[in-house]
Amino acid sequence: MSDQLRKHVGSQRDHPPWKDIKFRCAFHNTIYDVLKSRGFRETENEMDFDLFWCDKEWIHEVFDHIHLQAHQRVNHFRNHYELTRKDLLVKNIRRAQRQALKEHRCSPCRVGPIPAQGFAACSPTTFVLPLEYSMFVEEFKKQQANGAIWIMKPVGKSQGRGIFLFDKLSQVSSWRQDPKWMRIQKEGEKPKLRNGDEEEEEKKEAEPYVVQRYLSDPLLIGGKKFDLRLYVLVTSYSPLTVYLYRSGFARFSHARFSMDTADLSDAMIHLTNVAVQKHNDHYDEKRGGKWDLHSLKMHLMMTEDPKKVHQLFEDMQNVILFSLLSVQKVMIQDKHCFELYGYDIMISKDFKPWLIEVNASPSLSANTVTDYEMKFALLDDVLTVLDFEKYLQGTEDQIGGFDVLYRNGVRVGPPATAAYRSRLGCCNNREEQLRRLAQHLAGEERNRTPPPPSAVPGRRRR
């Protein structure tokens, strides 16, 4: 909660600053609670808001046709899909990789800020299927010798829908040659779609798939596969300003991991999405299969070499930065926009992070109490960072649980001698940090405005 800021800084002002802030919210989950609890007022007016927490559709449909005032903020960028759609992300990363290589070649003496291999390690080998089918087949045949397994994901869908694994080319080529069959299987409950041929044609265009090399040796904990959900806040793309949230969680698949061919179709083993796992009979409502990132780090520190673990967390942070830098040029900068991304990252056995995907609207509804508390804290800190109440000075390195990675296009990091370079997964000391920050800011404010004469006891006595 931002109580501390409110208590220390807000109370010195004549008018409580949060009273006048108006918001609209398209969701009725944690974010709504957070906005309410900060004392913002909900407004029904279409245009008269300070903050609109909208869904992606609104951005696509409405945002281009309106004019926003300087103080108004919206929680998506206009073309966020450059980062969040699987195929475009691949395209952007590849381009940035080429770019970096070229720059590197042009000026060999200069060590570029981002080495090209960083981009290469970002994400597993990926192809956009209808377009790059031939390239994919080539790569597939090359990799077939070492028993590679591939994963197919529909570009536009989320929550594990339409994903499947395969290890034979026939499984995909049949899918590609006969899209009708696939569609019947996938949307068998809608037979009317099969009537019109044009409609089908349209469908075929609208259903691009991404095929990725499947990570067949993930890091296992307790014999189970997991992936990480991290939260990243971007308040501006040019100049780039990035905040990384310390906490996050690991989502576990319910069943013991195995790479047997017979299990390839078993979603319980291979997919860690909560949306998939909750259909399991053994799914437990209470814990939700989510493990705190701090627990994960602690466990790894105890079982593995601490240096390796620190390196892993630093690498994860770098992967996030690489992906953001690669889309920085393409993104349409708008000072009204900010975005909270949910990064999905997997870790392989050799302690290498792999970027799986980026979500522009990470799920904000919680399924357990701890989950709710974590998301509530996260969103509260998002609002603190956005600073509607005008508390902050803009030079803070940590605000609540958010650590600055990039500010005004400059990398903000630890000193060169630090033993570890990322605070990701550290214990989230946001409450204490906010308290200190608030006290500091209150002191600054007090220094700016001298106290009224009567408050100085010596003067009154005269």
Place this chain on the structure above:
Amino acid sequence: MDDDVKEVLAALRREAFFWRAKQATKDQLLRPLEDATSGTEREAVERAFAASGFRDKVKAFAFLRLRSMRPGTQDSPSVDWARRQWSELLLQRLQKLSQEQRQPFLRRRPKPLTSEDNPGKPREEEVSTRHIVDLNSLYNLITRDLRTRLARDSSNRPGAMPALGSEMSGIHLRSLEELRLRYGELAPGYGHLGVWRPSNSWAEVPELPEARDARAEAAKLEMKRRRLGQKLLVNAYPAELQILARFGVSPSLRREVWGACLGAKHGAALQEAARGICEWEWLTDDVLRLDVAEHCANDVSYFPFDELVEALVLALSRDPQVSKLCESGSPQIPIVVGEAVAQRGPALSEAVVKDTAGEGEQFLPPSGVVPFKGFSNYACPFAFLSDRLETAYPLFRGFYCRHLSRLHSISGQAETLVTLCGLFEQLTAQAAPRAVQHLLALDTSPLRYAFHWIVTGFVGCLPAEQILHLWDRVLGFDSVELVPVLAAAVFALRARLVLAARRQEEVQLLFADVSCVKAIPLLQAFLFGSDLGVDPWDLFREVNGQIPDGRSTVLKEHHVGSVGFWSRSFSASDVVAMRRTPTRRVIDSRQPPEELLSPKSTMEVLTPKATLDPANRRSRLHYTCRIEDGFSPTNFLPSVTTPGTKSRALDDWRVGEGSRIMNYLQPKKYRPMSLYGEAFQGKWNTDWHDVSHISALRQKYPWARESIELKALPHPEGPNAQEIRRNRNFGPSHGADKCVRGMIRCGSLCMIP
């Protein structure tokens, strides 16, 4: 002492490495060296022994051996009785369960598990079973039954309930002062891991000046400790490592340090225990699985490890070494059953409770420990500690046998369940006597709420990190006493809240969730807080960064004398009762009276007509004099020359208040009420103003009007009849909706006066 040395030597002779060490020493001695001439023969042998490289190993062996030869104490008859009673109860329950399940104690698994079975799928068959016994019956046995028996035995003091522990088995329980000496290394002056969490700051190389704050210190400390630990691990001498563990072990070394302290060897133990785990099935197996599913798989910290924990407890229950290795003796008298009998049908009467198994007989289960509900908690931190069964199991078995088994064994030995409970009761009585009395008046006792903390060693109550920090110290000080001490500290931490509780359920609620407790700072505050002349809980809060603003500096100035913060605790019903006073006075305002009335204070008022916006109209009034300082009833002359400090007549209103006897009989009754706004009564003519601008504003800001009129009523129960009558014109004249024909609007209701 000589006997001990002889015994250690005899044990050494049975080890192969001893002879190798001897051989190596001989070789060293025979080798011609330059400096071999200096010193006596004995010194030369010593040097050769050191050079042979076996010294550390022999030292570690001798240390562990000596440790295991500590003398035990004699059981007292009443504790003996309880021990037997407990085992009888377990046997009875086991037989009943066996009949219910139609399953013999031991049977060949109907479909043996093999590695070809698909490991990816969870086991499909659903087994319905239940726990053999839960902690409640253990609690009842220890407190109720054992106490009544003791009271009966010691007839010389009729009526007095004997305390647990000292009076039963004649074991001396340490008082708080003795504990302070014993656990002196826990004092806050030493650098402890687990007090500041080191991950909060960049751990910088120490020379850098920026890293000055306490967290950076902690990070440096962690690095220093890790280096020290690595150095000590080369020799792996348990005594040194234990001292290291007293100050906390760096997480990356924890597995090795614990392993070396416990003398846990890899391999053999697990193989023996896991033998037949696939073919044979004990009656307790399903019970353990159920226990794991309920405790480990539901715990936020441990749920990824449920399979590993299951393997750990199953292996432990089949390990025949356990009852021999337990240092305080087997946790209960084992249940012995003939091997042939065990596999026969469900009805069995042949099982008996006795100490040793004869020929062709077996303990049930082989470890001799019948699991109670929550038993699997013990294994959880070890799964967290290392992800692999073969490294986790030796640690688990070693730690269980040395420390954890004490937490649930009823015996007359020192540091077993009865004495630990006794220690807890003694400490709570010493640290929070009023809270204990209060609980006794509520017909319950502190132990009822702390019992499962003690028995499970806080697993499942505290987060994993805290457990590991606590167990570091348990290992380091080689004593589980710290568990009841921490339990007492948690109790004392909430003692004030306990005083406010009116019913048992409220107390239960207080202690239901203790997961926010930081184990080591709390222990420090409990043991050493009053020594430092600080209120221990402030120390705790400060260490945790929980102290409210401003207090921390005050605390530092206040290092003289123990400052107790005294306050009466109000329950919710008290507060409700306080709000229902019929008459109000000016001093019963929302702002505290000091602030309102002292000459230093300022007061915010709305100036009427300067601007229309209320935000701008708020201005601050500073009080000045009405009566001069020099004024007194006996001195009529106004002091012209020295104006002096000015104060108001009401400044000393407390004097008048204090003379009222009511204030000594019951607490002061202040209710929140704002002076400007809807609730002010308007006693004088000057309080009445032209309010057209207000009504204009209310038209402009309808939301504010809503909040004024409906939400901010000072009294939730609404005004009383007298007030309604007196104020019937207030609302309309201040711009509220007109009520027709003398109707009074009261909240959302309209009333006829």
